[in-house]
Amino acid sequence: MRENFKGCLRGADSQKGSLEFYFDSLPTNCVASWVCPGCSEAGFPEFSYRLGPEYGYKNLAVFYNGCSFNCLFCQNYHFRETLTSLPQKFISPQQLVEVIDDKTSCICYFGRDPACQLPHSILTSKLALKNKKGRILRICWETNGFLSKNLLKEMVEISLVSGGCIKFDLKAYTESLHIALTGVSNRQIMENFKEVVRYIDKRRPPFY
Ligand code: SF4
Ligand code: SF4
Incomplete structure (x- = not known):
């Protein structure tokens, strides 16, 4: 994703997303579609135009390059070849926000994994929510959960206020198995699960 070029860091950053994007008609095959x-x-009606599947609307699917894992049997292994064989093309948060139209009712950040470029997706979300002008625009992430704890709080807040969701794809519960499958411990991910629950509990209004 990034390299040290003559003493300077170059590559993806909060203003330069290494990604592809496309639209999916709703209802999609999103893993959280049942909730x-x-x-x-x-x-409905705060976060959805229809009681039931939102026919006639679409999801902006943002497919980030790069991943923090090195899984056996990675279904997206092509991205490694793309990143090393082609000059990367970058997309700014502003450029992404400009493709959102009246029929776009959600954004899903996923990919290989969005974790390596979280500042870019957070910035895009803030910009998109600022520009939505009364429309519904849910913000969702689909990730392996290996994320910075500080940025995680921002993600949770953005999803909560927009009616979106965060999906953690936990590869294995047992740490040794997780290391064998992905090359990485799952401790940070388990901590992040707890952090999300703590954050939501703290934010819940008190009962009277
Ligand atoms: S991006 Fe979010 S709101 Fe849209 S279909 Fe997927 S889970 Fe549902
Ligand atoms: S988390 Fe997904 S994209 Fe990343 S290495 Fe594993 S299978 Fe591949």
Whole structure:
């Protein structure tokens, strides 16, 4: 994703996303489709245009390059070849936000994994929410969960206020198995699960 070029760091950053994007008609095959406002009855009318699947609307799918794991049997192994064989093309948060139209009701950041470029997706989200002008725009992430704890809080807040969700794809519960499958311990991910629960509990309004 990044390299030291003559003493300077170059590559993806918060203003330069290494990614591809496309639209998916709703309801999608998103892994959270059975609970999300775009595909189920959840969240209507605050976070959804329809009680049930949001036919006629679409999801902006943002497919980030790069990943923090090195899984056996990676289904996205092509990205490693793309990153090493081609000059990277970058997309700014502003450019992404400009493709959002009246029929776009959610954004899903996923990919190989969005974790390596979180500042870019957070900036894009803030910009998109600022520009949405009363429209519904849910923000969701789909990730392996190996994330910075500080940025995680920002993600949770953005998803909560927009009616979106964060999906953790836990590869294995047992640490040794997780290391064998991905090359990385799952301790940080388990901590992040707890952090999300703690954050939501703290934010919940008190009952009267
Ligand atoms: S991006 Fe979010 S709101 Fe949209 S279909 Fe996927 S889970 Fe549902
Ligand atoms: S988390 Fe996904 S994209 Fe990353 S190495 Fe594993 S299978 Fe591949």
